Amino acid sequence: MTRVTDRIRTPSRVSRPGGRRGRANQQQLLWWSGLLIVPVIWQLYSMVADSTLIVGPIEVAEAAVEMAVDGELLQAAGQSGLVFLTGIAAGTAVGLAIGILVGRFRTMDVMLDPYISALFATPLVAVVPILIVALGFGFGAKVVIVAMFAFFPVAINTAAGVRGIPREFDELARSFCSSELQAWRDILVPGALPYIVTGLRLAVGRSLIAVVVAEFSTAVTGLGFLILRYSRRFDMAESLVPVVLLMLTGFVFYTLLKRVEARLAPWILRTSE
Amino acid sequence: MANVDIKDLSKHFGSLGVFDDINLHVDDNEFVSILGPSGCGKTTLLRIVAGIEDTTAGSVIVAGEESRKPRPDTALVFQNFRLLPWRTVEDNVAYGLRLRGRSKAEARSLAQPYVMMVGLAGREKKYPYQLSGGMQQRVGLARALAVQPDILLMDEPFGALDAQTRELMQDELLRIWSADRKTVMFVTHSIDEAIVLSDRVVVMQSDPGRIVEHIPVPFDRPRDAAAMRADPRFTTLRAEMWALLRQEPLSSDMTHRATGE
Ligand SMILES: Nc1ncnc2c1ncn2[C@@H]1O[C@H](COP(=O)(O)OP(=O)(O)OP(=O)(O)O)[C@@H](O)[C@H]1O
Numbered sequence: 001m002t003r004v005t006d007r008i009r010t011p012s013r014v015s016r017p018g019g020r021r022g023r024a025n026q027q028q029l030l031w032w033s034g035l036l037i038v039p040v041i042w043q044l045y046s047m048v049a050d051s052t053l054i055v056g057p058i059e060v061a062e063a064a065v066e067m068a069v070d071g072e073l074l075q076a077a078g079q080s081g082l083v084f085l086t087g088i089a090a091g092t093a094v095g096l097a098i099g100i101l102v103g104r105f106r107t108m109d110v111m112l113d114p115y116i117s118a119l120f121a122t123p124l125v126a127v128v129p130i131l132i133v134a135l136g137f138g139f140g141a142k143v144v145i146v147a148m149f150a151f152f153p154v155a156i157n158t159a160a161g162v163r164g165i166p167r168e169f170d171e172l173a174r175s176f177c178s179s180e181l182q183a184w185r186d187i188l189v190p191g192a193l194p195y196i197v198t199g200l201r202l203a204v205g206r207s208l209i210a211v212v213v214a215e216f217s218t219a220v221t222g223l224g225f226l227i228l229r230y231s232r233r234f235d236m237a238e239s240l241v242p243v244v245l246l247m248l249t250g251f252v253f254y255t256l257l258k259r260v261e262a263r264l265a266p267w268i269l270r271t272s273e
Numbered sequence: 274m275a276n277v278d279i280k281d282l283s284k285h286f287g288s289l290g291v292f293d294d295i296n297l298h299v300d301d302n303e304f305v306s307i308l309g310p311s312g313c314g315k316t317t318l319l320r321i322v323a324g325i326e327d328t329t330a331g332s333v334i335v336a337g338e339e340s341r342k343p344r345p346d347t348a349l350v351f352q353n354f355r356l357l358p359w360r361t362v363e364d365n366v367a368y369g370l371r372l373r374g375r376s377k378a379e380a381r382s383l384a385q386p387y388v389m390m391v392g393l394a395g396r397e398k399k400y401p402y403q404l405s406g407g408m409q410q411r412v413g414l415a416r417a418l419a420v421q422p423d424i425l426l427m428d429e430p431f432g433a434l435d436a437q438t439r440e441l442m443q444d445e446l447l448r449i450w451s452a453d454r455k456t457v458m459f460v461t462h463s464i465d466e467a468i469v470l471s472d473r474v475v476v477m478q479s480d481p482g483r484i485v486e487h488i489p490v491p492f493d494r495p496r497d498a499a500a501m502r503a504d505p506r507f508t509t510l511r512a513e514m515w516a517l518l519r520q521e522p523l524s525s526d527m528t529h530r531a532t533g534e
C-alpha cells in the first residue's frame with residue numbers, strides 16, 4: 001500500500017528537493033507511533049484498573065522473560081512451530097496442485113468448484129471434531145487441521161492466478177514442445193506467482209488460528225497448552241505471552257511475504273510506470 | 274530433409290473461410306517469403322505448419338511426416354512476440370533450450386550469442402517491460418534461433434522495427450542464414466524485405482485467401498542488400514509484386530520474366 005501512495009505523490013516530491021526523505025521519515029514516525037499507541041494505552045489502563053486480572057504489557061514482557069529462561073516457552077513454541085510449518089507446507093503444496101488443476105482444466109473447475117466453494121464458506125472449526133474422530137489426537141491430526149485451513153486460500157488464489165494467464169503463452173509453450181509439467185514450471189507458477197503469494201499470506205493467518213484450534217481440541221500441546229494452563233490458574237501475564245508470540249509470528253511472516261512478493265514479481269509493480 | 278509440403282490445405286473458422294486448397298512446397302534449405310495483404314491468412318498458414326492450429330482439409334507434410342503437432346526441429350517466431358513477462362531477456366532467449374533439457378546455466382550461456390546477434394548485449398538482465406517494442410521483437414527472434422531449428426517459421430519478425438534497425442536485422446538474418454542454412458518460411462508485408470531475403474516470394478491475395486504467384490528471386494548469394502536495391506531487376510520484381518498485391522492482372526511480359534529464372 002505504501003508503495004502506491006508514494007507513487008501518486010511523486011510530482012510534489014520532485015518540486016521540493018529533499019521532500020522525499022522528509023516524507024519517508026514522517027511515515028516511519030507514523031508507523032512507530034501507531035505501533036506504540038496500543039501498548040501504551042493498555043499499560044495505562046492496567047495501572048488504573050487495579051485488578052490482578054488486567055495486566056499490562058510490561059508484566060507480560062516480564063513473564064515472557066521468565067518463561068523463556070525456564071525453557072518452557074521455547075519448548076512450546078517448538079512444538080507449535082513444527083505443527084504450523086508442516087501443516088502450512090502440506091496445505092500449500094496440495095493447494096498449489098489443486099489450484100493449478102482447477103485454473104487450467106475446465107473439467108476440473110466444473111467438477112471441484114462446488115466442493116471448494118462450499119468448504120471455503122464453511123467454518124472449518126465445525127469439521128475439527130469429526131477429523132479428530134477419524135485421525136485421533138496426535139501430531140498427524142494437528143497437521144491435517146492446519147493444512148486444511150491453509151489449503152483454501154492457496155488453492156483459490158492459485159486458480160484465479162492461473163485463469164488470468166493469457167492463452168497465448170500456452171501456444172508458445174506448445175510451439176516449443178513443452179511438456180505439461182514444464183508448462184507448470186515455466187508459465188503457470190510464475191504467471192500466477194503474485195496470486196500464489198497473496199494466497200500464502202492469507203494462509204499464514206488462517207494456519208496460526210488452526211494451530212491453536214488444533215492444540216485446544218486434540219492432545220493439548222505447545223502454545224495452546226500454555227494458554228490453557230495459565231489462564232485456568234488466572235496467571236494472565238503468562239497466558240498472554242503465547243498470544244503475543246503468535247501475533248508476532250503472523251506479523252513477521254506477513255511482512256516477509258509482502259517483501260518476497262515485490263521481489264519475485266518486479267514486472268507487476270513496474271509495468272504501470 | 275527439412276522440407277515443407279502443403280497440399281490442398283483449407284482452413285475455416287466456423288463459417289469464415291480463411292483459405293481453400295493452398296498448395297506450397299518449400300524445399301530443404303530454401304528461403305521462401307510469403308507476401309500478402311492483411312487478413313489473407315499468412316499467420317494462420319504459418320501456425321498450421323507450426324502445428325498449433327488445426328486444419329480443415331488437406332495436409333501439411335514436414336520433413337516427410339504429416340504434421341499435426343509442434344516439432345522440436347521447427348521454431349515459430351510469433352507476430353506479437355509472446356515474451357514471458359516474468360523472465361529476463363536472457364531467460365526468454367534460453368526458454369527453448371531449457372525445454373530441450375539444458376540446465377539453467379547451460380541454457381543461458383548457449384543463449385548468449387543469440388542475445389548478441391540481435392543487438393541486445395548488455396540488456397540480458399532486463400525484463401520485457403523494460404524494452405522497446407522492437408527490442409522485444411528481437412528477443413522473440415533470438416529465442417527461435419537459439420534452438421537451432423531446421424525449419425524456421427517467421428511471422429513478420431521485423432514488423433515492429435524502425436527502418437534502419439529493420440535493414441540491419443535483414444543483413445544479420447542474411448548472414449545467419451548463409452552461415453547456417455535452414456528452411457525458412459518468412460511472412461512479411463514488405464516487398465523489399467521479401468526480395469532481399471528470399472529465394473522465392475509467394476504472393477497471396479485475400480477474399481478468399483489464395484496463392485496467386487510464386488516469384489523466384491534471381492540474385493546470387495551471398496547478397497548485398499544495398500547493391501540489390503540498386504539493381505534494375507530489383508525494380509522490376511518490385512513492380513511485379515506491387516501489381517499482384519493490388520490484385521491487378523499481370524502483363525504477360527512480367528509473368529514471363531518472373532517464371533523465366
Ligand atoms: N482464432 C480465430 N478465430 C476466428 N477467426 C480467425 C482466427 N484467427 C484468424 N482468424 C481470421 O482469419 C483471417 C486470417 O487471419 P490471419 O491472422 O492469418 O491473417 P494475416 O494474413 O496474418 O494478417 P496480418 O497481415 O494482418 O497479420 C482473418 O480474417 C482473421 O479474422
Ligand SMILES: [Mg+2]
Nearest residue numbers: 315316352428
Ligand atoms: Mg499475421
